[in-house]
Amino acid sequence: MSVLVFLDQADGQIRKSSLEAASYGAALAEKLGVPAEGVTVGTVANDLGSLGQYGLKKIHTINNPALDNLDAQVYTKVLAELATTTGATVLVFSNNLTGKAVAPRLSVRLKAGLVAGAVALPETSAVFTVKKNVFSGKAFAHVSITTPIKIISLNPNSFSIVSKEGVAEVVDFAATIDQSKVEVTSVNKVVGEVPLTEAEIVVSGGRGLKGPENWGLVTDLAKLLGAATACSRPVADINWRPHHEHVGQTGIAIAPNLYFAIGISGAIQHLAGVNRSKTIVVINKDPEAPFFKAADYGIVGDVFEVMPKIITAVKKLKGVA
Template sequence: MSVLVFLDQADGHIKKSSFEAASYAAKVAELTGTTAEAIVLGIVNDDLATLGNYGIKTVHTVAEAALNNMDAQVFTNILSQAVENTSADVIVFSNNTTAKAIAPRLSVKLKAGLVSGAVALPDTSNGFTVKKTVFSGKAFAHIAVSTAKKIIALNPNSYTIVPASGSAAIAPFAATIGTAKVEVVSVNKVTGEVPLSEADIVVSGGRGLKGPENWGLVTELADLLGAATACSRPVADIHWRPHHEHVGQTGLAIAPNLYIAIGISGAIQHLAGVNRSKVIVVINKDPEAPFFKAADYGIVGDAFEVMPKIIDAVKKLKGVA
């Protein structure tokens, strides 16, 4: 028995959300009286022994350059071999686009019930039940998994990392890799930006900002705070900002520690994508904006007057001239 966590990597580095998934896997292992192991595919430059600090005992590696790009079929086949090799009965992913491509396939291959979008540890008091978001963040469901093997895809920023001590053993895994049926023609990565799904702080703008030329108010604050930038649906629809920044019911659902909404009224569809944020700040000149009902802090005021003062105050706080 073991709990196996899939570590997602990009450009040779383990993704931040995978450390959260690793710590979660270690806790699941503790709850079920077993050990947590990890697997990473592709060439990784990080010191994998440090996964011990997240409670991982062994990191299995398949260091093949062919695995630097994810192919859902190839990855599923390798993971199913790793599940067999480690006798894993719980498999943990961080619920990102990689996991969404692989976990459903693995669920079928292993006949393992999948909970996608988990936000809490499993409840093992009566069977095996995992809490997940449903209705695009407007509610939660407790999903009972009835199969012997279980797969949990944990939403990013849902679990607080528990520091552990130790050094993880590194175990090269001789997997049969197989051939990808999908050919990757090109990869175009946005570099230098904080990925939205993993960001601790998100600064977001809506139609209240009146035009893309005013986005400096959003990006300057985001840069100061090391935050990702986001936008409301109308803003993406009229191409003021790229589609991948759209948060809400039909865009990305996020759960940062801090969400700052500037000039966004807070329609129910937008709230659905952001209401799991720990602290919500709303800046809007309309005191009747529905977003204030969902906010923790707010300023009723004109963003064009308020934002420069906020940016100055943050600069002062951060000691930036």
């Protein structure tokens, strides 16, 4: 019996959302009185033993360049083989794009009930029940899993990373690797930017900024705060900003610690993608903008007057000249 955490990586580094999953898995394992272990798939470069600091006792590596591209079918088979061999009873994924591709397939293969979008540790005293987001962030459901093996996909930014002392044992797992039926002809990864779903602070702009030439007000603040940048749907639709920055119902759903909305009115479709943010700040000249109802802090004012002052104040706070 063990808890097995899938560790998703980017450029040889374990993703932040997977470190959250590791901390979650370790806390769950402690609750269940079993060890927490991790698994990486594909080539790994960094020092995996240090992942012991997140509470993982052992890291299984399925270290093969044939697994460097995500193919849900191939991944599922190797992970199922590992889970069966090690006797894992709970598997934990980050509910990021990799988790969304792999966890459902694995659920079928292992006959394991899946809760995707978990936001808290399970209740384990009676029936194994996991709290998850439903209705696009407008409610929670407590979902009971009735199968012997269970899979949980943890929403990014919903469980804090816990770091202690500890070194994990790293062992290679020789899995049977199928030939992928999916040929990857090109990969275009955004390098050097904070990924939107993992960002703790997101600065976002809407049509109130009047044009792409004014986006310095968003990007300057984001840079100072180490934040990711985002935008509303109309802004992406008229190509002021790239589509991958669009947050909302049809775009990406995010849950940062701080969501800073500049010149966004806050249509319900936009709110559906950002309503899980812990703190929401809204700057808008229209006092009737619906976003103010969902905000924690707000300024009713002209973004072109307010934002330069905010940027200056943040510069001062951060000690930037």
